Amino acid sequence: MSAIPSPADLSIDFIIVGGGIGGLAVAYVLSKAGHRVKVLEKNDLSIPGGGHRVTPNFSKILRQWIGEEELKKISVRCIGSPSFNLRDGEVVGYLAWQPAVLAETGGDFILMHHKDIIDILFKLATEAGATVELHKEVTAVQPGTDEGNKPSVTLASGEVLTADIIVGADGCKSLVREVVLEAEDCPEPGGMTLYSGVINAEDMVGDPDLEPFILSDEWAIGMGPGRSMCGHPVVGTSHRTSKKQYAFHIYSWNNLDGLPQGGEENWEELYPTENLNILAYGTAVQKAIKLTTNLVRTQWKVRRKIEEWVDATGRIVLLGDAAHPSFPGGTHGSSMAVEDAVVLGSLFSHLSIMDQIPSFLDAYQELRQRRCDLVKGADVANARMVTLPDGPEAVKRDSDMRGRNDDWGDEGALKAQFEEIAEIFVYDAGDAAEEWWVNWGRFSTTAREQPNMMNFFSGITMLPS
Ligand SMILES: Cc1cc2nc3c(=O)[nH]c(=O)nc-3n(C[C@H](O)[C@H](O)[C@H](O)COP(=O)(O)OP(=O)(O)OC[C@H]3O[C@@H](n4cnc5c(N)ncnc54)[C@H](O)[C@@H]3O)c2cc1C
Structure with a gap:
């Protein structure tokens, strides 16, 4: 199924x-679905961020949006994941x-820089007709x-803007989330600081x-007590200095690591x-860290x-980290946000009457919530x-990992592991939305548009026995 909806x-x-x-991705798909998007x-x-592992369920969407050749220019295909001991480097x-094996998922496992993902989504969204206004902070959201009266947002400048639907794609510390919750969000420290x-x-x-x-196009995973590291190459494009760069995350847990916990979210x-x-880190990791003068520090906060x-x-909806805050530096946060976007955009490509909005938003949540919970659970x-x-x-x-150093054979040790990750990687967000439309959505529209037929059936069930 296409991840590019029709108008x-x-x-x-x-x-x-x-x-x-999440915000730029949904702006793109909703614009392609013929809506007016700001x-x-x-x-x-320009905030650069760092590296993303772009899993097959995400890369197949990007491939549809920009084509195989363009995607190759800004990504590195991940060939494997060595796990090594952080202290002595032993693999x-x-x-x-x-x-x-990845072909079965319909996508590829690629490695990208955050800024490159943002740049392509910005280009896609604006070329599809969305207006992207920068330095515009939303300070309040008013339900309809x-x-x-339509729902509205107030900007830091005092300007008030209205729309038929407001999408909160404002990340973990979402302001829109508190409006939907009708309560203050009270995050607790999650016990992990990311560098x-x-x-x-x-x-x-x-x-x-x-x-x-x-030199190897691998996503390397360093393991240690209370600490871990993941690193991989990314392509350096025009806004950066080198042809290839190496992005890494250091995960420091519960002060076990000796590194200071804290920082902003x-x-x-x-x-x-x-x-x-x-x-406490091995030689290679120490050397890599010393090649930077600064690291981006992020703290994980847990939300209910x-x-x-x-x-x-029924007119304000959450998406991405605002709906299901991810684990910073996790593997699936960006893919869940983009899948949300594809599902929402696909559903709203079937909009023909305003009355459909509640069922579309219900379907969006139903289709996305369980999957996001499952994937986040696996990530953590x-x-x-x-x-x-x-x-x-x-x-x-x-010892389990040592025993897995074989092929993904039919009956090999990795078969069970593949089945586990296949559930995450095989998912097709466009298919999920379209299946709902074909099986459920289009009938509810037909029923609404044909009130006589609806009355006829409800009349039968209401007859006294
Ligand atoms: C600058 C940046 C760099 C990142 N780098 C990495 C990385 O290297 N690796 C990684 O794994 N993850 C990174 N992440 C996190 C990752 O992108 C997200 O967890 C995931 O992609 C989900 O995206 P999201 O759009 O839901 O939320 P986010 O990516 O957090 O985006 C939310 C956006 O909303 C904006 N915003 C928040 N409040 C308001 C408001 N009141 N008014 C207007 N705008 C508002 C924020 O500025 C932000 O741009 C980064 C996030 C950001 C913002």
Whole structure:
């Protein structure tokens, strides 16, 4: 199924709060679905961020949006994932991302820079007709009223803008989420601080400890008690200096690591590298960290799961981290936001009457909520698994990983693992939305448009026996 919707019969106005990956992606698909879309982003789009593992369920969407050739120019195809001991560098396991196996998922496993994803989504959204306004901070959101007033947002400048639907794509610390919740969001520290860096390839080449990392197109995973690391090459494009760069995340848990916990819950705080105590890390990781003067520091905060992604008036809806805050530096946060966007855009490509809006928003939540919970659970479980304290559990993990150093054979040790990840990778967001439309959505529209038929059937069931 296509991740590019066709224009709807009825066009309506959307305001998207937040121009991150989720906000720009939904701006693109809703514009392609023929709607009038305005994105309000409080920053500009120059905050670089770091690396993303773009899983097959996400890469197949990007491939449809920009084509195979363009995608190749801004991504590195991930060939495998070595797991190694962070202290001594010993490789304990290797998962090969074989093309034949990935072909079953319909996508590829690729590695990209955050800024490149933002740049392509911005281009797609604006070329499709969306207006993206930068330095426009939303300070309040007002739901619509029964008297027919539309929902509105107030900007820091005092300007008030209305729309038929407001989409909260404003990230973990979402303001729109509090309006939907009708309560203050009270996040708790999640016990993990993330330090992210991006280094230039030329600084790694020639160093025997670092060269293998930049020369192999792998997503490497370093494991240790209370700490882990993941790193991979990314393509450097015109806005950066080198042809190839290396993006890495250091995950430091519950002070077990000795690194200071804290920082803000955003991707804007630069933390001086020299302030980090990195003696517990192996030589290669220490060298890599020292190649940066600053790291981006982000703190994980845990929020309660919310049951409703749509407000009581049925015109304000959450998407991406605003709906289901992800684990910073996790593997699936960006893919879940983009899948949300495809599902919402696909549903609204069938809009022909305003009465369909509640059923579309209900369907969006129903289609997305369980999947996002499942995928986030897997992300956090993996993150904990690679930071187990020394002891029998860590020993068992390492021995399991050593035993997996074989092919994805039909009956091989990796078959079970593939089946587990296939559920995440095979998913097609466009198909999920279209299946709902074919099986349910189009009939409810028909019923509404043919009131006599509806009365006829309800009349039969209401007859006294
Ligand atoms: C600058 C940046 C860099 C990142 N880099 C990485 C990375 O390297 N690796 C990684 O794994 N993840 C990174 N992330 C997180 C990752 O992109 C998200 O977890 C995931 O893609 C879900 O995206 P989202 O659009 O739901 O939320 P976000 O990416 O958080 O986007 C939310 C957007 O809303 C804007 N916003 C918030 N409040 C308001 C408001 N009141 N008014 C207007 N705009 C508002 C924010 O400025 C932001 O641009 C980064 C996020 C950001 C914002």
